[in-house]
Amino acid sequence: MNKAEIDSLVRAFLVETAEPAKANPRVQQVVVRLVQDLFKAIEDLDLSPSEVWRGIEYFAEAGASHELGLLAAGLGLERFLDIRADEAEVRAGLTGGTPRTIEGPLYVAGAPESTGFARLDDGSEEANGEVLFMQGTVYGADGRPLPGARVEVWHANLLGGYSFFDPSQAPFNLRRTIVADSEGRYRLRSMVPMGYGCPPEGTTQRLLDQLGRHGRRPAHIHFFVSAPGHRKLTTQINIDGDEYLWNDFAFASREGLVPALTRVTDPRALREQGVDQPFASIDFDFRLLPEADGAPPAEVVRQRMAA
Numbered sequence: 001m002n003k004a005e006i007d008s009l010v011r012a013f014l015v016e017t018a019e020p021a022k023a024n025p026r027v028q029q030v031v032v033r034l035v036q037d038l039f040k041a042i043e044d045l046d047l048s049p050s051e052v053w054r055g056i057e058y059f060a061e062a063g064a065s066h067e068l069g070l071l072a073a074g075l076g077l078e079r080f081l082d083i084r085a086d087e088a089e090v091r092a093g094l095t096g097g098t099p100r101t102i103e104g105p106l107y108v109a110g111a112p113e114s115t116g117f118a119r120l121d122d123g124s125e126e127a128n129g130e131v132l133f134m135q136g137t138v139y140g141a142d143g144r145p146l147p148g149a150r151v152e153v154w155h156a157n158l159l160g161g162y163s164f165f166d167p168s169q170a171p172f173n174l175r176r177t178i179v180a181d182s183e184g185r186y187r188l189r190s191m192v193p194m195g196y197g198c199p200p201e202g203t204t205q206r207l208l209d210q211l212g213r214h215g216r217r218p219a220h221i222h223f224f225v226s227a228p229g230h231r232k233l234t235t236q237i238n239i240d241g242d243e244y245l246w247n248d249f250a251f252a253s254r255e256g257l258v259p260a261l262t263r264v265t266d267p268r269a270l271r272e273q274g275v276d277q278p279f280a281s282i283d284f285d286f287r288l289l290p291e292a293d294g295a296p297p298a299e300v301v302r303q304r305m306a307a
């Protein structure tokens with residue numbers, strides 16, 4: 001079939017059979033377009049019925065194993081949505097904030113909240129890794145600090161696992177909400193995270209293998225930063241020096257999100273921070289964009305775990 005024939009076939013299947021008053025126009029528009037594009041791909045690539053069913057079975061399995069969020073990251077879909085969000089902000093005249101990058105599928109709402117400072121780790125890995133202090137200021141539209149801004153932070157442990165998804169960790173380990181203090185500052189203590197990869201036996205890695213791609217992420221820390229009158233920022237910072245820093249299977253590394261990591265060995269600084277071994281320190285300020293007419297919502301509505 002040619003493309004015009006496919007277009008009218010899909011309209012005959014999905015539109016001409018519909019009771020217009022009962023159809024959701026947006027859903028109808030999207031589904032018609034996606035089915036037309038799928039049928040054209042089947043035609044162009046001469047997919048066999050067995051291949052088509054293999055694809056359907058793949059999505060069923062990926063869904064049943066809760067890997068569709070990971071797949072979206074690995075195919076670049078989540079990064080593509082970020083590129084479009086960046087473009088929409090530029091069109092709305094919004095520039096200059098901390099770069100956004102992907103959320104990923106591992107946020108959990110409801111983390112313990114504190115003002116100014118939080119320790120993220122429960123101490124169970126302290127003998128195996130490096131203590132991290134990270135600190136900075138949340139700035140707003142006018143370049144002034146934003147007291148009361150909410151810094152939600154989450155990251156993996158030294159084995160690359162996230163609490164709740166990794167049952168060996170205590171609930172909310174390495175997850176906190178820090179409310180910026182009266183000067184807009186936040187500070188956290190944790191462990192320098194390690195990178196991680198897709199579950200090796202999972203559906204995402206299986207597809208990546210077929211594509212000849214790895215499924216590794218460089219070490220990173222996730223953030224949501226929000227304040228009234230400002231656009232919610234979804235971002236990550238990377239741990240500099242990771243071998244996958246610019247080779248992330250999820251395409252989340254960005255210029256401006258790789259702060260310097262300094263190693264502090266001065267005994268007095270160790271005493272001041274209450275640690276007995278050298279630690280890593282990262283300074284990083286967040287700069288939020290103001291809300292603006294014409295910019296699409298910065299809040300992405302998606303299912304997230306809450307505890």
Ligand code: FE
Nearest residue numbers: 104106220222
């Ligand atoms: Fe992550």
